[in-house]
Amino acid sequence: MKLISLLFAALLGLAALHAQATELFVGVDGSPFVLWKDCRLGPACSSRGYDGHSAGYGARVGFWLPHETEDSKYGFELGYDRLGSISGATPYQGTAATWKNDASIVYLDWLGYAVPPHLWDSGGLIGKIGLYGSSVKTNTSFGAGGAGFSRTVSGGGLMMGAGYAYPFTDNFMVRTGLDVFFGVTMSNPMDAGSNLSEILARFAVQLDLTF
Numbered sequence: 001m002k003l004i005s006l007l008f009a010a011l012l013g014l015a016a017l018h019a020q021a022t023e024l025f026v027g028v029d030g031s032p033f034v035l036w037k038d039c040r041l042g043p044a045c046s047s048r049g050y051d052g053h054s055a056g057y058g059a060r061v062g063f064w065l066p067h068e069t070e071d072s073k074y075g076f077e078l079g080y081d082r083l084g085s086i087s088g089a090t091p092y093q094g095t096a097a098t099w100k101n102d103a104s105i106v107y108l109d110w111l112g113y114a115v116p117p118h119l120w121d122s123g124g125l126i127g128k129i130g131l132y133g134s135s136v137k138t139n140t141s142f143g144a145g146g147a148g149f150s151r152t153v154s155g156g157g158l159m160m161g162a163g164y165a166y167p168f169t170d171n172f173m174v175r176t177g178l179d180v181f182f183g184v185t186m187s188n189p190m191d192a193g194s195n196l197s198e199i200l201a202r203f204a205v206q207l208d209l210t211f
Helices: 002-017
Strands: 023-038 053-066 072-092 095-114 122-139 147-166 171-189 190-211
Touching: 023 072, 053 095, 053 171, 072 190, 095 147, 095 171, 122 171, 147 190
Parallel strands: none
Antiparallel strands: 023 053, 023 190, 053 072, 072 095, 095 122, 122 147, 147 171, 171 190
């Protein structure tokens, strides 16, 4: 909650610095596909068997800054998403340890929106870069009388995204895109004393109401 409060305060501060911001928006997200990819062993993302995919949902608030032309603009947004969970089983001392990871993300990003000349009638491209805070809960059961554990790990890092936006009206926009959260920290399901680092990438469909 402390991180959420800090990011919300940062968003309000940015809004205060640009009192002429004319386009505030609220939005909802649906993420039918969220990829979890273990990157503990480096950029090649060598798998350790804890990968998977899930589905999630979320909400956002933000604003677009005043702009001189209609072909480009930029702004900021604060979002919160439940990225769902993955589960599996890993061999352990002659039996199978079952585990489940459940993730949520809060983020603050800078948005850029551009409409290429050949897309005047069909929308434009959106890019984003920002910071996120994560919370991942891991539940593990070792079976056969073994003691399991439940552990929640918090972390943070860099996020980036790109997508496409279509403004149906002056007040209603639909976006599709891919957001990537780098280095999400979570507990090692097989060892409560160590952590893993994963990349989470979500494909999202987003609806914005501007006022």
